[in-house]
Amino acid sequence: MTGTPIRVVLADDERMVRTALRVILDAEPDVEVAGEASTGAEAVSVVREVRPDVVLMDVRMPEIDGIRATEQILATMERPPRIVVVTTFENDAYVYDALRVGAAGFVLKRSAADELVSAVRLVARSDSLLYPAAVRGLAAEHARRRPAAPPWAARLTDREADVLRLMATGLANAEIAGRLGVGPATVKTHVAAVLAKTGARDRTQAVIAAYESGFITPG
Amino acid sequence: MTGTPIRVVLADDERMVRTALRVILDAEPDVEVAGEASTGAEAVSVVREVRPDVVLMDVRMPEIDGIRATEQILATMERPPRIVVVTTFENDAYVYDALRVGAAGFVLKRSAADELVSAVRLVARSDSLLYPAAVRGLAAEHARRRPAAPPWAARLTDREADVLRLMATGLANAEIAGRLGVGPATVKTHVAAVLAKTGARDRTQAVIAAYESGFITPG
DNA sequence: AACCGCCTCCGCCGTGCGGGGGAGAGCTGT
């Protein structure tokens, strides 16, 4: 626990917010504020320079907003820091964009001090805890709301279509079986039927066919 | 801090996992394991009975899976507990469903002990920290939009990107090898790297990730 | 009744796949 402290960079256009955050974080022995930035562009350069563990990034900032700054940092650095987006409103539309470009999480400005500190510690030393990369695919996931009638769709039975949809979410046969409440052998039968009817050689080709034909759609 | 302990219910079909979780949590003075369940149906009834603060819910369970158990608990209780989904794979498709039905978060089984404890404490006493209720509106509200650059695309090497593209056309390893003019063993190495970096369990999940992230597009 | 499509499940079996190592060559930046 008493190793090197968690190095944090604060990016917010309001000085008051920055100092508030700094006061909170400086009170913690294992956290060190390594830099500050007041614009998105500044944030990018400061982060590149000091190479922190965590960045607290405001969404609304002049020149470049927090989203694009996040995007640039994650895209251009080889070992990028974990970026926590700081926002005022829970339903801020920016939040969704932040998640999509790869932010590790977000905190509300009205959060209690210890919640903020918890968040920093959490993202600093866990790359797989609450809502990781998976969330970023969520938007795409739920956009699958458009049946487009592929040529072979009519030939698939209801059950086979169910199985194909679950295959296209990356599930293994045993998992599909659990989901549908049937035995693994049954799933294998349906999978075989799907492969035959779609002309696919394996489940991967079947999933590709499902995407390409519009049977299922990405975001 | 020294009020009533956080009461936790463990739901997992494997006894070993349950005891492991129990050992970890019992070591914490402010956490108390109030009950265990080995099936989804049992989880629902146990949770109703002991009324815990937090439920650690496995996704894969007999009778009723963790998703439906979560759904039932949240739907039928007036003050439902916070439910943390426990999963093995970061990209487990169940995760999306878990979020949609209202899970508070999820942890990976390979997480460190203190990460688990942090997660329990976090969800127990914060309803507005990392990824709160707002995320659940994501599926409904923020259905479409462009995924932009996937966070892992930058981390793929040129060769790995080549391999992923060929994987996404349905080619087997040997075929990719022939296409790239290298040996099959080399392709296997690249495939393994792609799986690791995308968090995919097998080539099918990797291809799905490629589609969903916009790395490749249908048509 | 006879037929047929669909769903459910059971074996057996070969193999491609993915995890776990390791290793050498080349190239870059310090």
Next chain:
DNA sequence: ACAGCTCTCCCCCGCACGGCGGAGGCGGTT
């Protein structure tokens, strides 16, 4: 000179996958 990354290739191993054939039940159609 050295570390670090990438690309190349090798081994062993366990297992999920997919191909094969077979079977029973159930509901429609003829």
